Amino acid sequence: MTDLYHFYIARKSEFGKTCEALKKSIQKIAWARTGVALFSFYIIYLAFSNTNYWYALLPVIILFVFLVSRHGKIQARYDLYRNLEKINQLELGVLDNSYSAFNEGESFVNPHHEYSYDLDLFGKGSLFQFLNRCGTAIGERKLAQDLLMAQPTKDSIAKRQHAVRELAQDVEFRQWFWAQGHLLHDSTLDNEGLFNWLKESDLLLGKTIYKVLLVLFPIVSLVLIGFTVYDYWTYFPVLLLFGTLQMAIISFKSKVITRTEQALSQHKVLFDKYAQLMNKIAEAKFTASYLLEIQKEARDASIRIKKFSRLVNAFEARKNGIASMFGNSLYLYDFQCLYRLEKWRSLNKLMVKGWLDKIAEVEALNSLSTFHFNNPDNFFPVIHDDLSIQSEDMGHPLIASKGRVNNSFKIGPENIMLITGANMAGKSTFLRTAGVNLILALSGSSVCARYFACPLIALHTSMRATDSLVDHQSYFYAELSRLKGIMEQVRSNKPMLVLLDEILRGTNSRDKQVGSIGLLKQFVAFDVLVMLASHDVVLGELEKKFPKAIRNYCFESEIENEALRFDYKLHQGVAHKANASFLMQQMGILPQDHV
Missing domain, CATH: 3.40.50.300 (P-loop containing nucleotide triphosphate hydrolases)
Incomplete structure (x- = not known):
């Protein structure tokens, strides 16, 4: 027990020092951003007297954008390391039998369950609260499920035991997963919105007319652009008329498209956060067979989620008025993006729940592994x-x-x-x-x-x-x-x-x-x-x-x-x-x- 105290104190101190260093970097960048912003205003002031100063404004803007990006990355690291410092402080409390800071799982209390209410599995001072090292809502649900329902076979229990043994020794992985998971701030409502979108009917996919239009119209636009270059005055009016037709077609579905784009932007944020956990699983050096099974699916899921993010990023380009006007008038840009996203949904909708289940399973295993790490005299049954x-x-x-x-x-x-x-x-x-x-x-x-x-x-x-x-x-x-x-x-x-x-x-x-x-x-x-x-x-x-x-x-x-x-x-x-x-x-x- 003394060794565990020293272990957690040392880690807490290490992450605390890193946080202080990152905090100083954030402050320096904040001052630098302020200075660059003031300097840009000064250049603009000078440019009204000498237009050559406008050329000097571009590198200043680029520098400001770089500083903003840099600030965001360091802030994310600071938030992560602050959580890592926090988890080690909480583990010190657990060693003193104080674990009230962890979620108690009150929502899982059920007086009618076969045994959970009698055995105090959930609620204040419960077994769930004692074990819980889940950073996400889906992880907590999986841990609760594990306590409410035994594994189906002896083989599945043996596989989990091996996984728990391995993860118990990988403190870096377990604590990173908890710290990063707590930055997600996921909720049941968020996940319900995602799954509702996955169940929605397709607007374009599977409908022959849209499939033809999405191929034919860009070709026609390209041909008309070529003719316009050859004979501007003859073909530009035709190109303009054809572009107006495409904009009119888009306008009939504009409300649905805008609503879908807004929803997808929210789902992308959630997906991107889950993707970070997927990437961590994919990059880990596992040896236990059960963890390798999870890792294999995590790697595939990571690739597919990245593609989803790219598609949504492209779809969000429609927020730029000029890009939207040219894109929709030349090749039905909104429809092209939506069609690809619906195709992604068609290929992956049955797998998304499985991806999130893998994250949840790792979190539940992390909880059991931390329990074993903190109690090394425990026995695997x-x-x-x-x-x-x-x-x-x-x-x-x-x-x-x-x-x-x-x-x-x-x-x-x-x-x-x-x-x-x-x-x-x-x-x-x-x-x-x-x-x-x-x-x-x-x-x-x-x-x-x-x-x-x-x-x-x-x-x-x-x-x-x-x-x-x-x-x-x-x-x-x-x-x-x-x-x-x-x-x-x-x-x-x-x-x-x-x-x-x-x-x-x-x-x-x-x-x-x-x-x-x-x-x-x-x-x-x-x-x-x-x-x-x-x-x-x-x-x-x-x-x-x-x-x-x-x-x-x-x-x-x-x-x-x-x-x-x-x-x-x-x-x-x-x-x-x-x-x-x-x-x-x-x-x-x-x-x-x-x-």
């Missing part, structure tokens, strides 16, 4: 085919290592792990720890454990049911609905892990006990892994009845010198101690002499 999960020294990644208590466990072939214990002893945290590490394992990430092995398995939880005034649901009915959904999945014989915490809290103790026993008996009959945490030690008797299916574990507490002490360690057997009355006495809810 073994994905097997057995219906069992085993872990050694497993901890919750959101709990700082210095205060974290790790536990080892194995579930399978006994498929039910019944965990009893007193309040605050660690039952719920253990369930969440198992769930979170399983999610990480099936996303291709390393996990917070010395060893972890699991199958490709679904995950369902019932730990935090909520009532709803809008849906007219009580807390108890909401929990029953949750359990009903879980049982439907269990009966489908789908391999899965079920995490249950203090189920049936909305009824009396006897009813809760009967319901819990009945539910556990159903789980015994299916090939499903179940971890159930409960205060009810009577449930522990089920191990005797189903010794091949149920194993008892517990978390205990001790009262020493009128103080409650927890070791947060998982033990075999049924819990023997309770602490509710003691806690109520300590808090003044019950009198000290209460029995």
Whole structure:
């Protein structure tokens, strides 16, 4: 950990010094621009007395344009290095378990998801916020998707693990990607506009009459220009009339063309920004097979996006009135540009989403890689085919290592792990720890454990049911609905892990006990892994009845010198101690002499 502190401090200092040097360069150029501008005004003043001074104005204007361009490039570098300085400062905070500066993914919170709400995957202080090193909106969506849905095959998990290992060592690439991504300021709305344009019907492409006109009219114009050069007075009126005809044809579509050009200009800005990330992927020195697959597509996408930018740049030339007049009157310039852009769209529209998905995938992998880099003792899980999960020294990644208590466990072939214990002893945290590490394992990430092995398995939880005034649901009915959904999945014989915490809290103790026993008996009959945490030690008797299916574990507490002490360690057997009355006495809810 000390080495990581020194590492991030050194990088922050390095980028800070670069920013200061660039800032000085920007200030110098700003003063130079001001001086050149004032000098140009002075030349103009002199030119009114001596016209020869007008010739001196051209190099001054060229110098001013150069300084403006130079200023823009240095400003872009400054913004990038400022972000690089910022990310290293943020990583220093993460080492101190402070990560609130990263986006918390509030928009992904879904109380009805199979497990995300119970396991605090999104929101303030969530796993998503802890992992998130995405610089773009599309990257954050991909990272959220990875947490909400396991990878489809063992092979895809293995490929991602190799990619995460490699990217974890490439800090320069990861941090550049984050820093550059944050300069995009992309949004879901921007991307929707782009995809809406890709879905639009073609105005010119595929229509024979426009295809003929776009070839025929330029040829006719060229012939008329030749004749005009040969006999100006005879053919110039014909050329002028033909040019007027072309302008009239363009005018019928001028509103649509102008609206399209404005939209394409916005899409080009977005595309150009994404292209910078594509270029970085294309230029990287990857060795992992999955990263090489992404790189291959990124290289092709980079070429195609550059062509799109060139086409839009040419289309934007219509903003110049003189160029537009000559271009449209001689060879239907607006139509020529629009036709080529529609052709580009026809060839590439089905691939654009895939290009952006590759950027998003790299960002998600960067997030998982940074997690592994910051936690070098993490373990890359073994994905097997057995219906069992085993872990050694497993901890919750959101709990700082210095205060974290790790536990080892194995579930399978006994498929039910019944965990009893007193309040605050660690039952719920253990369930969440198992769930979170399983999610990480099936996303291709390393996990917070010395060893972890699991199958490709679904995950369902019932730990935090909520009532709803809008849906007219009580807390108890909401929990029953949750359990009903879980049982439907269990009966489908789908391999899965079920995490249950203090189920049936909305009824009396006897009813809760009967319901819990009945539910556990159903789980015994299916090939499903179940971890159930409960205060009810009577449930522990089920191990005797189903010794091949149920194993008892517990978390205990001790009262020493009128103080409650927890070791947060998982033990075999049924819990023997309770602490509710003691806690109520300590808090003044019950009198000290209460029995």
